[in-house]
Amino acid sequence: MTVDLKVDGRLPMLLYFTGFMATASLQIIAPMIPIYFREELGAPLEMVGLLVSLLFLSSAAGKALITFHLREGDVPNALLVGCLLMASSPILYLAARSPLQAGLVRILHGIGFSLFSTAGLSLASFTSSTDKDRDRSIGLYTLALSLGLMVGPGVGSIGLRFLGVGSAFLLASTASFTASLSAATLKMKMRMRDGKGGVDANPTGLKASPKAVFKVLAGRPFQTAFLCYLGFSIYYGAVIAYAPIYLRADYGFEASLVSLVFLLYFLMAAVGRALIPRILALFKPLGVLLLGLVNVAVTAILLYMLRGSIAASACLILGGLSHGVIFPSTAVIVSHGAESPAILPAANAIYLLGFDIGTTIGPVMVSGIASSISVKAAILASAAPSLLLIAFLASYPRRDGERDKSGLIE
Numbered sequence: 001m002t003v004d005l006k007v008d009g010r011l012p013m014l015l016y017f018t019g020f021m022a023t024a025s026l027q028i029i030a031p032m033i034p035i036y037f038r039e040e041l042g043a044p045l046e047m048v049g050l051l052v053s054l055l056f057l058s059s060a061a062g063k064a065l066i067t068f069h070l071r072e073g074d075v076p077n078a079l080l081v082g083c084l085l086m087a088s089s090p091i092l093y094l095a096a097r098s099p100l101q102a103g104l105v106r107i108l109h110g111i112g113f114s115l116f117s118t119a120g121l122s123l124a125s126f127t128s129s130t131d132k133d134r135d136r137s138i139g140l141y142t143l144a145l146s147l148g149l150m151v152g153p154g155v156g157s158i159g160l161r162f163l164g165v166g167s168a169f170l171l172a173s174t175a176s177f178t179a180s181l182s183a184a185t186l187k188m189k190m191r192m193r194d195g196k197g198g199v200d201a202n203p204t205g206l207k208a209s210p211k212a213v214f215k216v217l218a219g220r221p222f223q224t225a226f227l228c229y230l231g232f233s234i235y236y237g238a239v240i241a242y243a244p245i246y247l248r249a250d251y252g253f254e255a256s257l258v259s260l261v262f263l264l265y266f267l268m269a270a271v272g273r274a275l276i277p278r279i280l281a282l283f284k285p286l287g288v289l290l291l292g293l294v295n296v297a298v299t300a301i302l303l304y305m306l307r308g309s310i311a312a313s314a315c316l317i318l319g320g321l322s323h324g325v326i327f328p329s330t331a332v333i334v335s336h337g338a339e340s341p342a343i344l345p346a347a348n349a350i351y352l353l354g355f356d357i358g359t360t361i362g363p364v365m366v367s368g369i370a371s372s373i374s375v376k377a378a379i380l381a382s383a384a385p386s387l388l389l390i391a392f393l394a395s396y397p398r399r400d401g402e403r404d405k406s407g408l409i410e
Helices: 011-040 045-069 072-095 099-126 131-163 165-189 210-217 220-251 255-282 285-305 309-318 320-337 341-365 367-372 375-382 384-394
Strands: 199-202 205-208
Touching (some): 011 072, 072 165, 099 131, 099 341, 131 320, 220 285, 220 320, 255 285, 309 320, 341 367
Antiparallel strands (some): 199 205
């Protein structure tokens, strides 16, 4: 499935807008979710990390099902259903009266997120059959996501300050509903074509054959992209679960100020996404991933060592640069490794599992450290996989005579 940009020039803009609004919806409430679970629903500190992780755990399960069951022609439908589920979840959080009920809503939210994230990235990859235009489309789509990541906390902060907690959840629902309308319009306007290679044709669309998918997964570039995204996501999962509690408990930050810190974090991510075409022109993806992981390690160490609210906020905000460059770099590697558009939904689903697994195990992995030592020690511990990956990438072997389609090492 490809989109003829000359005929359907508005379709990419609809996709970018959908991604922007859906991501903004997530981030409007993301910084306050741990505080809401802890203070409004009475969840213990150890349970907060588990509740935050449930969204990503259910998203991982959703992506596992998507891998071999989502047909190429069903991708626009998946995007729409995902946005609708994300629109209903914020309202259900407000209706929850216990951590258990909130956990069930978290699972529903995660299923919606899995459909949205996999379908959105796949559609961005479908916009052109040439590597250059595909990289540009992925870059613009991930930039739209980062703008949503940046705007969401700001909108949430304004809603909290002037209208109260409930308004932020209503704003999140409205943003995802708007994304649903955009996704529905995109679905109606899309023109689809049959793909070739590694696919089985049937009346409802195209589906990647297991053999073709496993060929992509067996490649070292894909495995490197997956591991790097996984390593970063472990750190990010700990940050979104425990940084709001750390800033509130140690420095007395109000929920609106916590949202402001995350707004600046995602502003740094947006800067990284905007610069990624130039960065990739100067460095191969391997070098970009190294830079991103080094930034994770350095900011986590500085957060642990330095004292004061300004230093803590600055370290968390600078971590956003890694968020900005690691995702598009690894997404480009995965896209280049797929020989057919029909393989992309499955390849993207498995690749994005790295984010879900990382953000699931990150908070749980360091929850004992958070409760027994300190929250900032837990965040430092979550950067340990990034340190290991730095050593792995620094020693990445180049095999003479082997062509690497991703451009990772050549």
